[in-house]
Amino acid sequence: MNVLEFTAKGIYCPAADVYLDPWQPVKKALITHGHSDHARWGHEQYLCTIAAEPIIKHRLQLTDNIQSVAFGEKVMINGVQFSFHPAGHIPGSAQIRVELNGEVWVFSGDYKLQHDGLSEPFEPVKCHAFITESTFGLPVYAWQPQADVFDDVNRWWRKSQEEGKVAVLAGYALGKSQRILKNVDATLGKIMVHGAIETVTNIFREQGMTLPPTVRVVPEMKRADFEGALVICPPSAIGSPWLRKFEPFSLGIASGWMGLRGTRRRRGADRGFVLSDHADWRELNLAVRETGAEKVFVTHGYSEIFARWLTEHGLDAREVKTQYEGELSEMAEATAAEDKALEA
Ligand SMILES: [Zn+2]
Numbered sequence: 001m002n003v004l005e006f007t008a009k010g011i012y013c014p015a016a017d018v019y020l021d022p023w024q025p026v027k028k029a030l031i032t033h034g035h036s037d038h039a040r041w042g043h044e045q046y047l048c049t050i051a052a053e054p055i056i057k058h059r060l061q062l063t064d065n066i067q068s069v070a071f072g073e074k075v076m077i078n079g080v081q082f083s084f085h086p087a088g089h090i091p092g093s094a095q096i097r098v099e100l101n102g103e104v105w106v107f108s109g110d111y112k113l114q115h116d117g118l119s120e121p122f123e124p125v126k127c128h129a130f131i132t133e134s135t136f137g138l139p140v141y142a143w144q145p146q147a148d149v150f151d152d153v154n155r156w157w158r159k160s161q162e163e164g165k166v167a168v169l170a171g172y173a174l175g176k177s178q179r180i181l182k183n184v185d186a187t188l189g190k191i192m193v194h195g196a197i198e199t200v201t202n203i204f205r206e207q208g209m210t211l212p213p214t215v216r217v218v219p220e221m222k223r224a225d226f227e228g229a230l231v232i233c234p235p236s237a238i239g240s241p242w243l244r245k246f247e248p249f250s251l252g253i254a255s256g257w258m259g260l261r262g263t264r265r266r267r268g269a270d271r272g273f274v275l276s277d278h279a280d281w282r283e284l285n286l287a288v289r290e291t292g293a294e295k296v297f298v299t300h301g302y303s304e305i306f307a308r309w310l311t312e313h314g315l316d317a318r319e320v321k322t323q324y325e326g327e328l329s330e331m332a333e334a335t336a337a338e339d340k341a342l343e344a
């Protein structure tokens, strides 16, 4: 019996009879973070970090069937020891460490190594077997330092103001939007947000995070209310009638996929900012090395290619099929919205 197994319902620990980020309803689920491909509806019991709990509770409308633990706190379930360690992906996100009879496995969930100024910084965890994502597991993905990206965002915002345009920046509602808020130059002007983003941001504020003031965009507002503003919206708003009230505007998208030629044009954006909450190629390799793991399982992303690369470098690596989506989900969501707009 392995410490963890890959089943049709999700990653399973048979000794403890619990699942990690399962995609089918189960009795007990240990959840790495609140994104919808990891925290799903329908489980009987949930366990996550204290920092991730308010968001998961809100998104899944949970009441008393969720429990939480501090980072690093040890939990024993049927003789198996579990603990959650910072994944640096979004605030509260964790890697899950599982230890049984001295054998240690770590499930990374989604992660990044570059500190975003908001999430608890990624912590390497020594293990025998490491389950890693590979969303951006190709050498072409090499992120710029975050400060450089935000210099670009600030320049674009100023330029939009000079041209009499509203700067509209699309970024995922949970994690990416708050990272933008935290790092953009808030002295440049008003920051206005889509309702979906305001809700998540307020949950973070209630948890004690300091973020610049935001104004929620409401239907009654007129074009003059948006003069000189930066408007942050989820990717699903791209191509929707909601955007029209900002005209004339400049549309920016913040995503790891903006590094790919063609992606930006396909989405009709004026500017693409390469900003990802996932590890780039170098970070994936570094993370795998730092675990010291001999056995590596590669989940969502360029899993086949990345697993082969690791194998060629002396590791026992293989691809595993999961239903996690990385940043693919936000791309798919935005593309679907765009297609709908084109049909209309
Ligand atoms: Zn995620």
Ligand SMILES: [Zn+2]
Pocket: 035, 037, 038, 110, 324, 325, 326, 327
């Ligand atoms: Zn994911």
